[in-house]
Amino acid sequence: RSGFRKTSERLGDNLSGLVTKAALDEATLDEIEEALIASDLGPSTAARVRARLASERFERGLTDEAVRAVVAEELEKILAPVAEALEIDAFPRPQVILVVGVNGSGKTTTIAKLAHLFMEQDYSVLLAAGDTFRAAAIEQLQIWADRAGVPIIKGPEGSDSSAIVFDGVKKATAEGIDVLIVDTAGRLHNKKDLMDELAKIRRVLGRLNPAAPHDVVLVLDATTGQNALSQIETFREVAGVTGLVMTKLDGTARGGVMVAAAEKYGLPIHAIGVGEGMDDLRPFDPAEVARAIAG
């Protein structure tokens, strides 16, 4: 379970050696609270863990390990309510999943991973290359579609993304495909354009099926730490996000941001990315993540 090695090492480093006295005095509690904040867990989580530690008896002795066990327990309490896998349960089909996020967050890779996951669960999948703004985005999605063995609907660079989505729903409906995963543009620097584009996609989808999109999944690069939180803020506003996938947890010490996100926004975390391959998408397991973060 090396996915969070760096995150847990970091908090582990921050926490270790802090417990040097027989009791947790105010100064030690302050240091622990600071270590938690430095690990991106967010101030309210840190305060909550501190309060819990202050009230704890530590009957088996006050050690780093005992402190970490309490930290893990508290983190799990925050994370458990947001652990929610993406279920394919839309009727009528297809279930339409809009995938949003800034360029570079791992959106394309995550779409491929999700397609692969759903296919392993025996669902049929269609991709729609809705990021028509970048030719490279269309090509990349095509490459992943080929690798995953899923069909793709695409148009030329600069074409109308809502037209691609329209074609996608038509095809999926006609062919009885279970899941339509839609890539979208990630041009956050032009928020108004992005908002208009997503609104248009929603209008087109809504005309075909009032329940669509069923999911709006925001892909977040965990290595951006606190930045990920402001992206949640923005995409909630422009896209009506219904859930999150956190990526690049293999290469970062900043997994703590998941806790901050859970505490602050309470959005479901559907899965986590722990590598660049198709199989590197893991279910979000709150106990595992809490233990890994606490070290």
Ligand code: GDP
């Ligand atoms: P997009 O611009 O948002 O579509 O991002 P891409 O899917 O093209 O990913 C950007 C880069 O991040 C690529 O080099 C991916 O291989 C890499 N990447 C995506 N997800 C992960 C992950 O979970 N772990 C690691 N280590 N790299 C990832």
